[in-house]
Amino acid sequence: MRETPSPLLAERTSICLGGRAIAELHLEAEDDVFRLAERQKQLGGRLFFLGAGTNILAADGDLPVILVRYAEEGEPTVVRDEGERVMVRVGASVPLPRLLRFCAAHGLSGLEGLVGIPGSVGGAVAMNAGSFGCEVGPNLASVRFFDGSQIRDADGSQLSYGYRHMRMPGEVAGYLVLSGTFSLTRKAKDDISLVMRHNFFEKKSKQPVTAWSAGCVFKNPAPDRSAGKLLDAAGYRGKSLGGMMFSPLHANFLVNTGKGSASAAFDLMRMAEDEVRRRFGVTLEPEVRIVS
Missing domain, CATH: 3.30.465.10 (Uridine Diphospho-n-acetylenolpyruvylglucosamine Reductase; domain 3)
Known part of the structure; x- marks a missing residue:
């Protein structure tokens, strides 16, 4: 098991946002999982299992988490x-x-x-x-x-x-x-x-497949009710705040335009949730996993 101290979430997530974790543990073999509890006890904080970071929205600042990544790849x-x-x-x-x-x-x-x-x-x-x-x-x-x-x-x-x-x-x-x-x-x-x-x-x-994004930010509230269409109808397609923007291509993709922050992302999400709830009586639930 290898260890990286104080990793930056902004460098490990596809939306390029997030503060510093306590450490990052790289599991190089299956048996390494049995060493996690002891290392967590030594470091403090909670374990957070991280894949490629493509559906993660992490808060700014110092985060009380230990990132755990399974490093053994191989081939199908x-x-x-x-x-x-x-x-x-x-x-x-x-x-x-x-x-x-x-x-x-x-x-x-x-x-x-x-x-x-x-x-x-x-x-x-x-x-x-x-x-x-x-x-x-x-x-x-x-x-x-x-x-x-x-x-x-x-x-x-x-x-x-x-x-x-x-x-x-x-x-x-x-x-x-x-x-x-x-x-x-x-x-x-x-x-x-x-x-x-x-x-x-x-x-x-x-969809903005090449942008700094975490994918769809909200779950569809029902199979026949799209979060993207609700956000679009609420006026949030292309809406921006502090370097964050709901994509003009697809309103359910929250994009970091290059100078965004997690705090701006959360504020924009809350604004969108409030407006969708006010207009349509629907409460949107995040699809992204939030790390704070």
């Missing part, structure tokens, strides 16, 4: 081939786009809708990432995770998931994904690549 691996059904195991720290490239190269279908989503496989599992009608949860055959005291394996039938959440079996308040095994089907490589390209360009035309 076929662990069982049943003909039409193929099981692919992938480590939590592997970037999601790398897994999708592997699927396209090997003619494995099921995850095409996730194209354009940044971040790591572990984060995608923990958030039950989804797009274009595709979610991580239904494609999981099993998950290997650390529940704070032991390493456990759960098969897909034991998982409880919904819109942007994944619950492991048992009373697990917080957990660290170590790996996931995906159940995929065989399909022509060209067909998979064609769908992925279409989805990517569709997303790029409607």
